[in-house]
Amino acid sequence: MTASSPWRGALPRLAGGLALILLPLVVSNQYHLHLASLIGAFWILVAGLNLVVGYTGQLSVGHVGLLAIGSYTFAILAGKHGWDPILTTVVAGLVCGLCGFLVGLPSLRLPEFYFAMSTLAFGLIVTELAVARTELTGGGVGLPAPFFPGPLGTPSGFYWLILAAAGLVTWLTWNVTRFMWGRSLVAIRDSPVAAASVGVPVFRAKLTVFVFSGVTAGVAGALFSSLQSYITPDTFHFELSLFFFVSIIIGGRGSILGPFVGTAVLTALPELVAPLAKLGTFFYGLLLLLVVLLVPEGVGRLVQRVIAALRPPVVEHHAIRPDLDRLRAALRAGARR
């Protein structure tokens, strides 16, 4: 495990971070900045969901419901009641964490497909309620979501805010996956029975991760609604859930960078390549199928493998040199006996 020294690869990582921070100074086009902010907001959700889907192997296809709750919390508290947007973002995270707890508590006990279907139903129910509870959500007309105050309200300021939040969430998930917790999550994904038999608290671990993903979905929802500036129930359709889910699977389960690249590429690609926009969701389906059939570990792992193949193999020289002195001493000792 020589490769896991914490400083290895720090330079490109630092450069990457710096490039992301300096992005608004380089990119003058507000549309590209908007796209980058959108990717950031989605990534905050996907980073949390990645722990659920990619690491723990719980296939949640209903996170759009949590995103919607976060967005509406923000639009209602910060927009209608004039709360401080930063505080509201935190509150949205907490509210969605609670929702995640309430949803996860029963449904995480269910087997795979049952769990996937419960989350699907949850997503549908949230949108249905968003339309029905007009006095709260504005019904079909929806709600305007306020901007953040002062410099955070400008496109670059808001981008930096999202970047900071995304960086924090990424750092948190990265820490989780590096240490014992992350290992136990992977163990749950690969074999729940084996995990339980070596003392991993399976249900508690699953629930904790799911609640965490709820918190990130809430924060993402708050930022997303401010970015969109207006939210309606139509925004939170099932395909969006599918999009998050596919980003993770395509990027690669059990990795952080893979899903990030997945989110970025899947968000940007239909914008830049018009024919793909026409195919829309069909394209997501096709990508998902190809990845599952050809590289079930995700495109990220494939890239990784290619890089590993291109890199000159590290040959470690372990010269086998007998320690003749000790051998002689031992032989002598044996002979004496």
Next chain:
Amino acid sequence: MLIVLVTGLAIGSLYAMMGLVYNVMYSTSKVLSMTTGHLAMLGAVFGAWFMGGLGWPIWLGLPAAAAVGAAFGLLTDVVAIRRVITRSNEHLWLLSTLAVATMVQQAVGLWWGTEPRPFPRLVPQDPAGALDQKYWLPIVLVLLMAAGLGLFYRKTMFGKVFVAMSEDAFAARARGIATNRVRAMSYVISGALGAVAGFATGQLTYAFFAVGTLLTLNGFVALAVGGLGSNMGALVGGWALGIISMVASHYFGGEYQQTIAIGLLMLALLVRPQGIFGTRQVRAV
């Protein structure tokens, strides 16, 4: 109130048929396919196209629609199941069937259009209120389908092979059963059944590209409540779901229809996770 129950029963029969389709696929592959609801969508859309668009008579349109479903079932097996199922138990099948389901829905949307289109009447009958064919067709069909599947499992060689595979696929394989071929067969049968189900309910759902996802969900809820693997369970669960959602809509309007129906049934699932007619699986290892 009669019409509420009849409508609920008819829609519930569609859910129950989806449950049966799940069961057929599950018996040989232990896979719950996300494409299940889309089979009914294909049946309705192609039925409408063959009969309404091309003007074929029912004795040609019905088998043709069933054939489309069967072909799609086979395609699902070849593309999404065969390659994936042999790899560890990572539940990759959920992803691959989800991918196929998404693609077929979008493809049909692009080709057929996103507006619902009419489905022709199948039996010469004047509109007859609660006794209309759009209600009794699915109700009769689900009973026929359940009875037929029962006979098939109990009386035919092929059916017994299915049962053997669902009991223990390894043992069946050891006794010389070509499990791959049997599984493909079960997907063909389920495809045809799903398409026929959609065909029979076409007058209720119209030929609409987007009904699949909701049918996948509702058919599964019906089956989960009734008990996975049990055809009786699919029937009871489907009817319960259909009637509850119609009654909910009757008393509370359409705004909370989903929430009430699915919420209630999820609750039932938490109380009895194996379903009404299901058997608890104790073997986790």
Next chain:
Amino acid sequence: MAKRFFGISPLVCLTTLAAGLLAGAPAQAQQPIKIGWLSSLTGPLSSAAIAENQGVQFAVEEINKAGGVLGRKIELITRDTASDPTKSVNFAQQLAFSEKVDFIIGPVNSGEALPAIPVIARAGIPNLIIGTLDELTDAQKYPRAFRVINTNTQWITGAQGYALDVLKRRKVALFGDTTGYGTATQRQAASFLEKAGIKPAYQVLLDPNKADLTDDMNKAKAAGADVIMPWSAATGLLARILNARGDMKWDVPVVGHPAVMALPIKKLLTKPEYWDNVYAAGYKSTTYDASGKVPQRTQALVDAIRPKLGGEIDFTFWWVALGYDCVHVIAHAVKTGGSTDPAALQKALETTPYAGVYGNYRWSATNHNGFPDGDIVVNRANSFKEGSFAIAPGAR
């Protein structure tokens, strides 16, 4: 292993963004007038957008063939939003900041227009609104957004006036669907009825794909309703209302949303006569007069565009007329304003009226709903012929 892969992240990000920057580089060679067209050509609710697109395309071709506006050709940049609000906001930004368009038409559906219009307004780009939800226009907040289509208010008052004053009905059954647009419109209709001193005899919101509405129609009948007013754009739902009404042999008039007159409804009906006694808000421009003729301007457009549509017009023609007018309103504004300067365009639209095929628009500095009340009429659904309708009996 995952960590080593982390090293190439900046490369990937930068490449993605660089590709984005290159793709967005504008080419300003001969300075055409750039019109962005946010259309939902795929996805749900695409049929109206597809028809409008026919009109938009045709108008652009026609103007360019005649030499353009002020000698400048029109360049149409179409973006398919698939009715997804997130996509429509993205594409609105793309058109505004990357393509640097002079004008934006759309988005088509109210649900996607609600978030997109503020974005376009902030970019300061003139915008033609073709969604009907009243909340979409605001001369203060969005000073450069002008509505070409009518408002929901105009549709509802038109239909309601016919039901209450001409048909003399008082017991209204109000139907809506559970989509965003359906609930909003049904609530608005309810508040208008209240203003007229009427409490709906029956009121319900329905799932647009609910398989059967016999029960709901029975309840409406039991509540003593003598007119059904459906406010929904969902074809399936409207057809099911009419089928349930026909099957139970209830001869109650249906007066409501124009979608109830669209041809796909006719195809979904069990019997053709179920379309009788159905009326909806429509337009003077697509209404046959006593001698069986549509207004001359409409007829000219029908004749000109017919070959393009394959010789047969099998959808509501006002969609085409609306799309056609949008482009001509832009041409009119550019000609009047003398340039594509946004402030000049705004002033041109606020001060000069424009007589189009679909309507005679008149915007002002305070009112950005240019479609006149007088151009709304009530049509009889089963008179559908070549995209136009006959006027409802007794209607003005």
